[in-house]
Amino acid sequence: MRLNLNFQVRDLDGKPFTDEASNAGKIFASALAQHTQGPIAKTREWIDKLWKKQEIEIDETDRQLLLSFLETTSTINLLSKSQRDHPTVPNRITGDK
16 A cells, blocks of 8 residues: 655644645654664655655555554654644545545
């Protein structure tokens, strides 16, 4: 499955932030880059692609790994974490719907 996080995080009014740092893929890539566990080569590939606003290819095991990371990391704030269910995300990391 493909995961596309190339969208702008939305503020509390539901409006997208306009700065480059508010891109969901860049936020996730930055948080992954600070993480100290996981498959090194695969994680590095994800970081590079997400930072460049590209899709990543994941399987069910990867999906579970990324979801666990998203739920437990302290480097992504709750507002950004809640964006994973936003309708603009083509393939949600949770696999819901």
